[in-house]
Amino acid sequence: MEAPELLSLNKFNVDEQEPHIVIDQEICITCGKKPCLYICPARLYRLDKNEQISFDYAGCLECGTCRVLCQKKGILKWVYPRGTFGISFRYG
Template identity: 60%
Template sequence: MTVKRQGVDELLGLDKFTIDEENAHIRLNKEICANCKDKPCLVVCPAKLYKLNDNGEVSFDYAGCLECGTCRIMCKDKGIVLWKYPAGTLGVAFRCG
């Protein structure tokens, strides 16, 4: 019997996200992020939601956030000025298929 392993993208595709369009649960201070040399958020986010735009600025889309908190812990310069869990019934709902 062969067991097929699912990749990360397939597993993330099973999750359900209910987004709070009016209240982002994570906010960045763009000035602090601009001066950050290491930019660990670009590599530690398991959902790859932090990106560098064409101007070299960090952009972030909280809509696919897995709410793991890794970015908050790794941001030593405190560029993440707000990190909280979304309000009840909002955010990610993990599903195992």
């Protein structure tokens, strides 16, 4: 199986009440390279038509890459989702 197929096997229970990742748009807009656009394996960071970062934590693989590589500390909060929420990895 290819990676997209394998990823599609995963199950998500999104915590709609409490996001586990929160970003600060005011900081992100000052970031030149915006590495989050390229390093997130789930491609959850995108640029909107106003050149602002658009981010949705639903679909997060909880890998922590964005937290490590964010250069401007635009990620205000990064924690694992509360119990029973988040991703359940399925390996086929």
